[in-house]
Amino acid sequence: MFLGFGLDAWITIVTVLGMFSILLFTKWRSDLVFLGAIGVLFVTGVLDAKDAFSGFSGTSVITVGVLFVVVAGLMHTGVLQCIVRYLLGTPSSYSKAVMRLMLPVAALSAFLSNTTVVTLFVGIVKMWAKKLGISPSKLLIPLSYASGMGGVCTLIGTPPNLIISGLYEEKTGEAMNILATAIPGLFCLGVGVLSVIAMRRLLPDRKVPESAFEATGEYTVEVQVPSDNPYIGKTLAEAGLFHVKGGSLIEMHHFDESSLPITEDEPIMGGDHLVYAGQIDELIEMAYTHQLVSADHHIFSINEIDNRCQLRTAYVDFGSSLIGTTIGGSSFEKDNNVTLAAVARLGERIKQAPRNVVLQAGDTLLLVCPRKINLNTSTLKHDLHFFDSDDVPNIGYGTLISTAIMITMVVLSALDVIPLLQCAFLAAAAMLIFRCCNMEQAMRAVNWEILMVFAGSAVLGLAIQKTGIAECLANGILNVCGTNPLVVMTAVCLVATFVTEFISNTAAGAMFFPIMYGAAEKLGYDPFPFLIALMVSVSSSFATPIGSPTHMLVYGPGGYRFSDFMRIGLLMNIIILAANILIVNLVYPLTPLP
DSSP: OBTTBOHHHHHHHHHHHHHHHHHHHSOOOHHHHHHHHHHHHHHTTSSOHHHHTGGGGOHHHHHHHHHHHHHHHHHHTTHHHHHHHHHOOOOSSHHHHHHHHHHHHHHHHTTSOHHHHHHHHHHHHHHHHHHHTOOTHHHHHHHHHHHHHHHTTSTTSSHHHHHHHHHHHHHHSOOOOTTTTHHHHHHHHHHHHHHHHHTGGGSOOOOOGGGGGTSTTSOEEEEEOOTTOTTTTSBHHHHTOSEETTEEEEEEEOTTOOBOOOOTTOBOOTTOEEEEEEOHHHHHHHHHHTTOEETTSOOOOGGGOOOOEEEEEEEEOTTOTTTTOOGGGSSHHHHHTOEEEEEEETTEEOSSOGGGOOOOTTOEEEEEEETTOOTTTSGGGGTEEESSOOOOOOOSHHHHHHHHHHHHHHHHHHTTSSOHHHHHHHHHHHHHHTTSSOHHHHHHHOOHHHHHHHHHHHHHHHHHHHTTHHHHHHHHHHHHHTTOHHHHHHHHHHHHHHHTTTSOHHHHHHHHHHHHHHHHHHHTBOHHHHHHHHHHHHTOOOSOTTSOHHHHHHHTTTTOOHHHHHHHHHHHHHHHHHHHHHHHHHHSOOOBOO
16 A cells, blocks of 8 residues: 555556546547556456446447437438528627527537537638628637537536446436436526626637638648659749749749759759749649649659649648648658648748648648548548538438437437437437438448547546545545535536546546545435536536637637637636536535435
8 A cells, every 4th residue: 555545546547647648748549548548457457357348338338329320310411500501690799699609509519419519510600700790719719618518418418428427327226317417507508608708808819710821922832843844944934933823932942852042044843843822723723734733742744633623621630640740741642632732820821831831730721632532531530620521411301300300319318208328229220210311321420439438438437436546535535625515516526627628528527426426425415416516517628729629620710829718718617617516506405315
């Protein structure tokens, strides 16, 4: 024993801290990190085989997996697109715009994946903001906040609710109602909407990243001279490549990478790289008319150019393998059959060749892609986020069918007619039977990485409980906070709110469940109200862009900086924490155990 912990407990502590450090400071895939943590706990004997892999058979994990199929049916029949199209309208003020945006988003997020909802709304909100004369950065953070607060309102709205309710059922044998968090969630949502409106001056007024691609001189394009180009041997002036329509030549170097002075008398050689700044469509047209090609590798023939292409805008995600690298120093373009045309950062062009830019999270990339590229199956989706999807839903009879299926699932579960897991299976089967989505679309909709993280989080929570860590931490909290249950609830929720800013809220929920449950039991109170408060807390991450996947989705499109979230987010954390503790104790009064 050392500091009250045995060997198994210390192995668990080191494993958890190591796992969180890897997630914070490396680009490793989160599902592999969680799987590695499970492996360590199993190999070292902290958990036996049954416990180590129990997360993969947990009802909450299976429920999440099945709900992915239900969401696929809603997406492919156009239900969500119809809702977006008719909800926003033309509000007359910023306050009304925030309410018209946040309330529908929260309502959808209560029953659907918040990342799905935010992904759907981002592009629409940007166009809507332009129409209203409001900077998108004033609306995209509220969009992300609304999705998180709305998800708290039901057990299926956010993964931590499912995992905490699942662990509670395993401990007590009693299942939580799907609407157990509805009143606390709605109260916190109302407080959150009013807080955003009141603190709107703390929201940044940033330049939209795409604006860097809308004005001359706001981006750069790099092209290459193929070996059979008819202009080889002529000067830049003679070839018409020195003064070009819509832009200007800012850099030139020969195939040996040596930088050259930019003069109109410089001769053109095969393999030369030319870097232009200017209007993207004009420069791409110039490249085709002068038989220039993309600068990703040496081209020998103009016949290698594929004219069937399109321009797509993408944002570099947090955790992307592209962060800290250059496109020119990798095989990214060749592997994905795309060409980097331009790079922008915080709405401003970067004054160097785009393929030499060291990429950062949130950078905006303009890519030349094949017209038939499938972004759902492409490896691009692991590093970049596209908002202009080509998938056009077929709105019609299936739209009504999928809506009816979703409503029936929620009602039957809320009234405790059929347990949630069975409802989810029936709904998923109905989506397939009525052809709201096909088998391929259903399987493609399942996010296996999220399921792995979800299962791993449950196992870590079990390890924290079995090794006595939860009991020791609960005793420590009681020693510091005394025996006042309200103080203890507030203290645990405060720590959970802080921790979830840096790690997955699913992992935070699993980690704090045994601590909160143990503290409530030691105080002699029913753990149920404590766990409801915990559900709200672990989903209340407002202060960092890495605190929630939805924050990452709006970070690039909004042109945000890391500090933008902290300015308003820290106050939001405190406000929602206070609202959470107040409403939970009003709706679910603390009850001593018999």
